[in-house]
Amino acid sequence: MKPARKNAVLYRMVMKDHICPFGLKSLDLLKREGYEVEDHWLKTRRETDRFQSEHGVDKTPQTFIDGTRIGGNDDLRRFFGKPVKDPSATTYAPVIAVFLMTALMSVATSFAAGTLATPRTVEWFIAFSMCVLAILKLRDLESFSNMFLGYDVLARRWVRYAYLYPFGEALAGVLMIAGILVWISAPIALFIGGIGAWSVFRAVYVEGRQLKCACVGGDSNVPLGFVSLTENLMMSAMAIWMIVKAVLL
Template identity: 70%
Template sequence: MPKDNSQSTREAVLYRMVMDDHLCPYGLKSKDLLEREGYEVEDHHLTSRAETDAFLEEHGVETTPQTFMDGERIGGYEALRKHFGQDVPDEDDTSYQPVIAIFSMALLMALGLSWASFGSLFTLRTFEWFIAISMCFLAVQKLQDIESFSTMFLNYDLLAQRWVRYGYVYPFGEAIAGVLMVAGALVWIAAPIALFIGTIGAASVFKAVYIDKRELKCACVGGASNVPLGFVSLTENLMMIFMGLWMPARAFGWF
């Protein structure tokens, strides 16, 4: 049984699975969190399935790890985070973290390429690379689970609703256009693809969000995202439209 802890020692008792074929990651996270909060951890390893099942039955819980303080059960890792006042987002909560990560990395890569190529961070190619690399990253997000993406995409894309297979084609088109634009090659292929999918996408998002006033999840960062449909997806499509017009104009010396 867990022992009672005195208020002065700040001790915690942790039970976690540590087996030859399984080391519970949440157990390690719980131990790390407790230590960072200044607790001395009495660390109990559950080294077999039978030992784990007996512990679960004894305490009437369904999962490990389990943390005890002052003789009271706090619970698993998320319960421990809540105990220390940390935010524990719900799986359905809106999150812009994937979008921030994608655009931040795209910008840093664009700056790096510009420095390596021209010895300067801020060049015209920096801007072009930023958009093109962003397109590539966004395409990767979709291609990780194209089935989920295409399903979410069907909720709002006007062309996909008429031709379902377009939901499977779209990520490849975005990837091809992005890669060619990074290379600055075959603009006559990249530009029409970007212009076509960007225009259809922008019209679809604008209709769904700003005309029909629908509240949907955005498929722009994959089918499992919690990014709301709206500004982010519209920005993605407007970037493709811009590049679809800008790249041939620059290639033919119109600017």
């Protein structure tokens, strides 16, 4: 005996200059859940406003199953028992993504250079991480500076430091990747890493403040704490190692 067909009705915005991404996600989710979808396109702003007024809703897409309105994409995900992202929830996902990719980049670079698992691989990992983190800060410098000023001890005394920090991080990272001008890159990394480590330690472990970290940009929900402290300590350790290596070698 064939299982009963599952039917759903979806209303979503498909306009010349805008295709609603949540409508596409709802359509995809319904199909993956085995539903035959009656897909209605709202092609103009007037059609969309009329639909919303008729059904007493203020957003689209809207899904109906067995004549019952389920709601928007988040409501549909809840209906199927899927997780719904909380935009205000803290997460380490951006930091994990950065460090995972830079680790793979450093291994790939070592492989291309004909070596693997050498001290240079670790150097590249830290230097690549510094560069990527600098990019994330520089994409919205104002947002970064606003969050950074909340805890950095030097930036709170000299605001311009909040704007200079990502450039210093980027410069030190690029020079460390190239392995040149150690007497420029290492002091910069040691300076910003040392101040950063003390700032995080003081804010989190001395003052007990619960803040978000600006390490991946000012719009992140990464909590300030162990990861932020480790990042700064790694930068400082890299600087010390580069100086020692330059002196001894």
